[in-house]
Amino acid sequence: MTPVTLVTLVTLVRMNEYVSPGMFWLALAIITAGLAEQKGRSRWVWFLLGLLLGPLATALVVVWAPPQHPVGRFAERVRQANALPPAPAPAAVPVPAPAPGPGSGFRETQSDETA
Numbered sequence: 001m002t003p004v005t006l007v008t009l010v011t012l013v014r015m016n017e018y019v020s021p022g023m024f025w026l027a028l029a030i031i032t033a034g035l036a037e038q039k040g041r042s043r044w045v046w047f048l049l050g051l052l053l054g055p056l057a058t059a060l061v062v063v064w065a066p067p068q069h070p071v072g073r074f075a076e077r078v079r080q081a082n083a084l085p086p087a088p089a090p091a092a093v094p095v096p097a098p099a100p101g102p103g104s105g106f107r108e109t110q111s112d113e114t115a
Contacts (some may be wrong), residue, residue: 025054032058039066
């Protein structure tokens with residue numbers, strides 16, 4: 001056995017001391033979900049596939065081309081079904097201005113020039 005192979009084996013054995021295989025699998029599923037979202041695919045579906053398939057799911061996300069419609073046809077139909085119609089323009093209601101006078105509630109003040 002060459003020294004490089006021995007060092008590689010020692011490194012792999014020590015990886016189990018630092019990162020448990022379950023934590024590595026979970027981290028790989030999170031990375032798979034991030035890659036899938038960047039390619040316009042469902043983050044949650046690919047997270048679950050990453051948990052089930054591990055490195056194979058990551059390889060599939062990297063190799064497969066992004067879909068033609070990044071949102072997906074079903075999500076687009078749901079968005080259109082839930083879209084609200086445009087609100088009608090508010091009707092212009094004329095508001096009469098109060099007439100100034102003794103009963104209008106305005107106090108008549110004298111300016112310094114007239115005093």
